[in-house]
Amino acid sequence: MEKGKNKLGLIAGNGRFPFLLLEAARAHGLEVVVAAIKEETEPEMEVRAAADPGVRIYWFSLGELSRLIETFHQEGVTRAVMAGQVKHKQIFSSIRPDWRLAKLLLSLRTKNTDMLLGAVAKVLSDEGIELISSTSYLEPLLATPGVMTERAPSENEQKDIAYGRAVAQAVSGFDIGQTVIVASQACVAVEAMEGTDAAIERAGALMRTLAAEGQASTFDRSLTVVKVAKPKQDMRFDVPVIGIKTIETMERAGATCLAIEAGRTLIFDKDTMILRANAARIAMIALERG
CATH class of the missing domain: 3.40.50.20 (Rossmann fold)
Known part of the structure; x- marks a missing residue:
């Protein structure tokens, strides 16, 4: 050899x-x-x-x-x-x-x-x-297209996914972050240096503050998390990853839907993650690269 x-x-x-x-x-x-x-x-x-x-x-x-x-x-x-x-x-x-x-x-x-x-x-x-690619030897863990949970995204969540995906792709192109959190086609939080989980937590905290101040009644308070790969994603580093912690963070933040990109996102502990998402009535979907 x-x-x-x-x-x-x-x-x-x-x-x-x-x-x-x-x-x-x-x-x-x-x-x-x-x-x-x-x-x-x-x-x-x-x-x-x-x-x-x-x-x-x-x-x-x-x-x-x-x-x-x-x-x-x-x-x-x-x-x-x-x-x-x-x-x-x-x-x-x-x-x-x-x-x-x-x-x-x-x-x-x-x-x-x-x-x-x-x-x-x-x-x-x-x-x-x-x-070499960080997905080497881990190809079976890459997301495949389709709905992964018992519940598919609702009509409103699908609109948030479409809007959030456009925003996330634009933001990720500048290497700012790969995740945005959306409610009623409004961008609540954008991931930056703090990372995905911290961005989700920040979005949840903001929604709770708005609710306490009576300012969240004009739009749906549920959050949709959209995580994408960069337009020219180098698979050798910074590949999108989700796992149990993602769902746990979403639960605390009041997020109800997670959208990722198929073929360019690694899913860790997939079976356990889906069980946890189903129990929390969180919809998970992997989208074809658009």
Whole structure:
């Protein structure tokens, strides 16, 4: 086998995504070298690595790009994948760049996540490390078209989906966020650096405030959440992901409908998520790419 082809570098962010990708890669017979981010990766990753001789783990702080490259070279890694979120606010507030990353940051025209991660991918490529799609080995978890829950979106929710999708596609094109929350074809919240769950919570809090002040009577108080991929989504990073936590957050916020894009959104714990959505009478639908 060609050198490095039986190894995979896993740059692990937060949440379950890195664990799922790790399990899938191991099931394909790959040795995995985990680059765990001190500010993001779950401590459980250390336990998982210790239990499997086919997994090695190294811990890095955000900004240690040179050390990451050196470690992958020492381990013979020629392919790597990014899995798991690195909070946008971490990238732009907590990062302490080494000389290589500092040089890269100074070269960027704009300081958004797409530009930054794309530049990191280019540096890795120049060093002989190919960054592959974050959905590699996880294709079965990509959403398929259609209604996923017992309840389909109502007529009003369908209108909110159409409006929200147009807004979300426009916003995501500027790498601001990928999620909008809508009520009666009015945009209640737009995701930015805080992330999807925080945006949903903010929308719920705003609706409760309006209701308390008697200002929400002019439109339906239920919220529809629309999450899309970017128009030119790079599947190597920042791929839309939903899971149980999404539904739990929607319940607290009073959201009744979730729309995502088929083929470009990963669903974690799908069966449990659908059961929870059905119990809460939340409609879930995956839309064909328009």
